[in-house]
Amino acid sequence: MDVLSNLALGFGVALTLKNLAYCFLGVFLGTLIGVLPGVGPLVTIAMLLPITFGLDPVSSLIMLAGIFYGAQYGGSTTAILVNMPGEVSSAVTAIDGYQMARQGRAGPALATAAIASFTAGIISTLLVAFFGPLVGKWALEFGAAEYFSLMLMGLVFSAVLAHGDLVKSLAMVVTGLMLGIVGTDVTSGLPRFSFGMAELLDGVGFTVVAVGLFAVAEIVQNLARTDKVEVFTKDVKNLMPTWADLKAITGPTMRGTALGSFFGALPGITASVAAFSAYMLEKKIAKDPSRFGHGAIEGVAAPEAANNAAAQTHFIPTLTLGIPATAVMALVLGALTMQGIQPGPAVMTTKPELFWGLVASMLVGNVLLLLLNLPLVGVWARLTQVPYRFLFPAILVFASVGNYSLNNSAVDVYLCAVVGVLGYVFAKLDCQPAPLILGYVLGPMLEENLRRALLMAEGSFTVFVTRPISLVFLLASALLLVAMVVPSLRKGRARVAGESEGD
Amino acid sequence: MNRIVTLAATLLAATAFNAAAQAWPTKPVKIIVPYPPGGAVDVISRKVAQKLADQLGQPFVVENKPGATGTIGMALAAQAAPDGHTLAANDMTYSLLPYVFKRLPWDHAKDLVPVTTTVFVPYAIAVRADAPYKSLGDLLAAAKANPGKLNYGSGGPGTAPHFATESLMLAAKVDLTHIPYKGAGEAMTALVGGQIDLFIASTASLMAQTKGGRTRVLAVSGDKRLAALPDSPTFAQAGLPGYGILNFNGFWAPKGTPAEVVAKIQAEVAKAVATPDMVAFAESQGGFPGGTKPDAFAKTVSDTTKMWAPVAEKAKVERQ
Secondary structure, eight states, rough: OOOHHHHHHHHHHSSSHHHHHHHHHHHHHHHHHHHHSSOOHHHHHHHHHHHHHOOOHHHHHHHHHHHHHHHHHHHHHHHHHHHHOOSSSHHHHHHHHHHHHHHTTTHHHHHHHHHHHHHHHHHHHHHHHHHHHHHHHHTTOOOHHHHHHHHHHHHHHHHHHOOSSHHHHHHHHHHHHHHHOOOOOOOTTTTOOOOOOOTTTOOOOHHHHHHIIIIIHHHHHHHHHOOOSSSSOOOOOOOSHHHHHHHHHHHHHHHHHHHHHHHHSTOOHHHHHHHHHHHHHHHHHHOOOTTTTSOTTTTHHHHHHHHHHHHHHHIIIIISOOSSHHHHHHHHHHHHTTTOOOSSHHHHOOOOOHHHHHHHHHHHHHHHHHHHHHHHHHHHHHGGSSSHHHHHHHHHHHHHHHHHHHHHHHHHHHHHHHHHHHHHHHHHTTHHHHHHHHHHHHHHHHHHHHHHHHTTTTTTTTHHHHHHHHHHHHHHHHHHHHHHHHHHHHHHHHHHHHHHHHO | OOHHHHHHHHHHHHHHHHHHSSSOOOSOOEEEOOOOOSSHHHHHHHHHHHHHHEEEESEEEEOOOOOOOGGGHHHHHHHHHHHSSSSEEEEEEHHHHHHHHHSSOOOOTTTTTEEEEEEEEEEEEEEEHHHOOOHHHHHHHHHHHTTTSSEEEEETSHHHHHHHHHHHHHHHHHHEEEEEEESSSHHHHHHHTTTEEEEEEEHHHHHHHHHTTTTTEEEESSSBBBBBBTTTOOOTTTTTOOOOEEEEEEEEEEEOOOOOHHHHHHHHHHHHHTHHHHHHHHHHHHOOOOOHHHHHHHHHHHHHHHHHHHHHHTTTTOOO
């Protein structure tokens, strides 16, 4: 097959000693920076950019790509251990991963994250190799109307899935929407809820919200306790997942990979949306959804698979079309441009060693990441045995450093503290942070694309049903609503009562 | 006693000042980039910074201070010590700021002194490769026949592509509908995907897709065709003389930076951007290297700022 001979060419490039070294350097750096919130691949790649001028294009691309997907591995480490998402897309992993760590299952959680990421990385890279150009063209069909309908479907999914106290969930979604609205309105260019602060004109950063809501609020809650309950149990069972664990994560990993690969190929959708969707899907189809949020291993596997799959398929629009899916991809493109390579459809034919070399290196890199991360699980897991009085100041310092380095601005650190206080209040009121994050992520995209679609259609709402892809999403949402609402209406009352007692 | 201390301090300050005037740089130089890493201003600043470090033997550190259309970083630079060890990098966006914000935290015309340019990149107008418009004339005729029906993209209200297109609407007397995106990259994707009809942006942002055969550049700014885009006429050749926008990238220094230091920075930057790899980089983007003298750059900045006044009024840009 053509793809196979191309892959052979790619491995010829990727397996040279030099490129192996750059690949390792990339994934190693990526793992490191993934651990720190705020210090993401964007900053790292920007700082390394001048160094790459001296390298040949393939080597620099292999290294930069390694940093990017390596960060997706590293980001889950602190999310699981101390409830501090190192990367934006790891926020979802924190929900169940941290609970697992508290129950003495940090090892299995970390290993699950690594295994799910690895599986997703390999599968999605093969997708890039076999279907890259095809998918790239299809992704271009997505305009404002399609994105709106897709986001709407996401919201409908989550509304249907909301369990427990519906009013509280809704309140949290709305709070998230309001947080997402802060900043300059994309359509009018006017500031909203910025209170005259220049720092708020670009909105409240995701890292600020996620770290404040998860890490800071958790610390305050733990310190506020007067009883002598340990934050982490001293009773650590096993470091590696059991066979039962592995069996439990197979399905979620595959579904997460599928969702992540899909979202990653769309320019304009970030890995965090992919991770969220995967999490919601698992919660939906689980036999016992109430386990989620209390250390369900599926809740770690699915989002980790999704965000790593998305990280690989982000390269589809980038390499086959020359269209960057994210800011990091734009930077990678910039690096290629500076090397005198015009990224675009022509790259695959004029520079096959570049495209296939990268694809092969992504397969190699994922293996390296697994080899790098699995032995580290034991080291990391021991971190939970550090007395909390030493652990929490360290977490706060890292959270502050990460938030500062986001924009090199102290305001982000203060904002994070404010969000932390809010998070504590929410916890006391028994409100879950997940719906808030969902509203915060989806809300602005929903609004932006709705207004953009209407601007283009001169105010006519028919645009959402006349465009086929958009129509499909809308129909799917409607079907879902009907399918979910009808049976739950029948037995709704009984179940709601049962759940609130269970909590 | 107090008086002696004051005197000593003054003397010390004066010597330090003189030393700075004669010998620059005496310590690491900070270049504030008021945008996130990876943008056009960031990339060119990092390239020039590396050259300057090699030439002068002092580190040149690029520091990203993004936020609020670059005003946070520029305000910080305006407050820095005026000794040439803090510079701010920006592009044509600087000339738009007075029309985007009601109030800037520094005096736009006075508190930051233009030092020199690093690279110039012309603006060009692009449509999708399979669009029916083969020339600027075709496009403008279609726009005249269907007022408000054609959509143009931008990276958001108050960005350079927004102003540049509104300026074209004034010059060509046509009416187009503005579809704002979050950043020029998203707008470019929308153009390639056929969501919008046209996009006016720097040749740097249009080059890759045009070379890749997905977009067509109908006209470029400037008085002659670009070597990188030989098939695209100038706006004058395409029938719209008097329209043309040249994006400048450059450095600013806080007000009060000694003229000798400003002159030295300009000379060193001019040397840096004239090296073959920098020239090649500029040309690959459709641009050409800068190195402009401080007074000429100051005139460019103030002329460009004035040029936008009627455009901002026409576009009814509501200030933040």
